[in-house]
Amino acid sequence: MKIKSLGRVGDAGATEHYADPLYYTKTYKDRTHDVDYYAKLAKRSKGPVLEYGIGNGRVALAIAKAGVRVTGVDLSQPMLESLAAQLKTLPKSLQARIDFQQGDMREVSLGRRFPLVIAPFNCVLHLYERRDMEAFLARVREHLAPGGRFVFDFSVPHGEDLCRDPEKAFGAPRIRHPTTGELTRYAERFEYDRLRQLLLVKMDFSPEGKSKPWTVPLTHRQYFPREMEALLHYNGFGEIFFTADFTDEAADQQVDSLVVSCAAR
Numbered sequence: 378m379k380i381k382s383l384g385r386v387g388d389a390g391a392t393e394h395y396a397d398p399l400y401y402t403k404t405y406k407d408r409t410h411d412v413d414y415y416a417k418l419a420k421r422s423k424g425p426v427l428e429y430g431i432g433n434g435r436v437a438l439a440i441a442k443a444g445v446r447v448t449g450v451d452l453s454q455p456m457l458e459s460l461a462a463q464l465k466t467l468p469k470s471l472q473a474r475i476d477f478q479q480g481d482m483r484e485v486s487l488g489r490r491f492p493l494v495i496a497p498f499n500c501v502l503h504l505y506e507r508r509d510m511e512a513f514l515a516r517v518r519e520h521l522a523p524g525g526r527f528v529f530d531f532s533v534p535h536g537e538d539l540c541r542d543p544e545k546a547f548g549a550p551r552i553r554h555p556t557t558g559e560l561t562r563y564a565e566r567f568e569y570d571r572l573r574q575l576l577l578v579k580m581d582f583s584p585e586g587k588s589k590p591w592t593v594p595l596t597h598r599q600y601f602p603r604e605m606e607a608l609l610h611y612n613g614f615g616e617i618f619f620t621a622d623f624t625d626e627a628a629d630q631q632v633d634s635l636v637v638s639c640a641a642r
């Protein structure tokens with residue numbers, strides 16, 4: 378798959394990585410700093426919270442466990458089915474705090490307003506064109522209660538990733554794939570489209586057992602920090618604060634994820 382065939386909302390680069398929730402859960406099980414951060418924010422806001430890209434509930438379940446109601450929107454049916462299956466195993470009081478619906482974050486209108494709207498873990502990097510981001514920001518404004526905050530995070534473009542040889546594979550330790558059960562070699566290749574600012578990560582899985590190898594594409598728009606600030610400013614947001622890596626500290630040159638907090642003007 379070539380980058381030129383990707384870059385539309387909802388295409389393979391925005392969906393295939395989320396087609397296997399078991400693998401997703403295993404891959405990100407140690408990523409907890411962002412979950413704790415959003416759960417604390419949710420508690421402080423008292424909720425309810427609107428989470429764009431709720432996925433299979435990595436963040437939403439922690440928010441509900443903290444006693445706050447959360448409504449989610451996500452495009453991926455497999456991720457939402459995984460969330461529904463997990464909810465069935467949890468106490469009814471917790472189940473009652475989470476509701477969700479399938480849909481595109483540029484389009485869904487819930488007819489309700491929230492004191493806190495969040496879009497965790499690079500969700501906005503699946504908005505590839507300016508008009509996608511603008512449609513999304515209009516939906517966020519529509520769902521924010523007066524005085525409410527919109528908080529999201531995104532990986533800062535990293536020079537090294539943007540100039541890699543697309544044919545070069547970067548190997549990682551073998552994993553036991555949770556879906557096939559087979560020991561599987563894993564490698565990533567990176568291709569960057571510098572005009573559309575799209576980074577395609579090709580995730581190559583090579584099982585050592587009977588299954589055939591396969592590749593999963595993941596396309597992320599590369600938003601440079603000042604570009605993100607301009608998009609927010611010119612789409613009706615103010616009080617825009619950038620902090621680093623879920624610490625609430627100012628960002629330095631080593632920042633990985635920028636956390637953005639803003640309000641409708």
Ligand SMILES: C[S@@+](CC[C@H](N)C(=O)[O-])C[C@H]1O[C@@H](n2cnc3c(N)ncnc32)[C@H](O)[C@@H]1O
Nearest residue numbers: 395430431432435451452453481482497498503
């Ligand atoms: C990296 S995951 C984050 C999931 C969850 N918030 C978490 O932190 O684990 C990004 C999520 O955005 C969803 N997504 C991608 N494009 C979307 C769109 N246009 N509308 C709604 N959700 C979308 C994906 O299905 C995926 O669940």
